[in-house]
Amino acid sequence: MKKLILSALTASIVAAAVPALAQVPLSQEKYINDRLIAARVADRVRRECGSIDARIVYAWSQARALKRYAQNQGYSDAQIDAFLDSKQDKARIYAAAEDYLTRNGAAKGDAESYCRIGRAEIASKSVAGSFLVAK
Template sequence: MKRSLMAALALALFSVPAFAREPLNRNDYINDRLVQARVADLLRRGCPSIDARLIRAFAEARALKRYALEQGYSEAEIEAFLDSREERRRIYAEADRYMVGNGVVNGQPETFCRLGRDEIARQTIAGSLLNAR
């Protein structure tokens, strides 16, 4: 009896993480990095003197996917999340709020450049994906 109780307890303990895992759209680590990647993309597009560090960006994308897999998310869950228009709009909106909150104004490249240089200097995630000329 003691053995079957221990087996049931072990089964319950090892089963819980799969069910208790938060949805990808609520995983702060993943979402923060996706928002910052979007910020970096917008900054490099809006500022003529800032380029993307593409190899670094690809390496970071692979690392983020590996992190998600290690957290127990399946390939299918990751792909569905990344392909979701609703999630993309949400991430883009968060990036837009960040940009506006940091003084970026559409049509004013100097505001993009200022934030881009600040991000690089502060060594943020977005800054690590950028290179100022």
């Protein structure tokens, strides 16, 4: 019986350790990065397009959900904070969002180009669109 309990305990410890060993850096975690890029796209659209606004309460709740997701994946609060405070990661996320906007027709100084993207994101019910609402 002791041997069975010891085996079960060992197996559970190894199973718990495997995800931590396989953990990729947050900067490479696709789900998290994709949502942060989408949030930045939505932020740029709402800042540039006067006829589209942000769903602030929803965005805030999604930010908290994303943090819980990271914690559930085994990332510590210190790792999450370091990632969010990283100037390099912030620049990479902002650049990816700008690239997405440019590829989809956004042009600096052309508010309507951002509005078109925003309306398309809302209509397609994308992650970015979920953060936006037409006024």
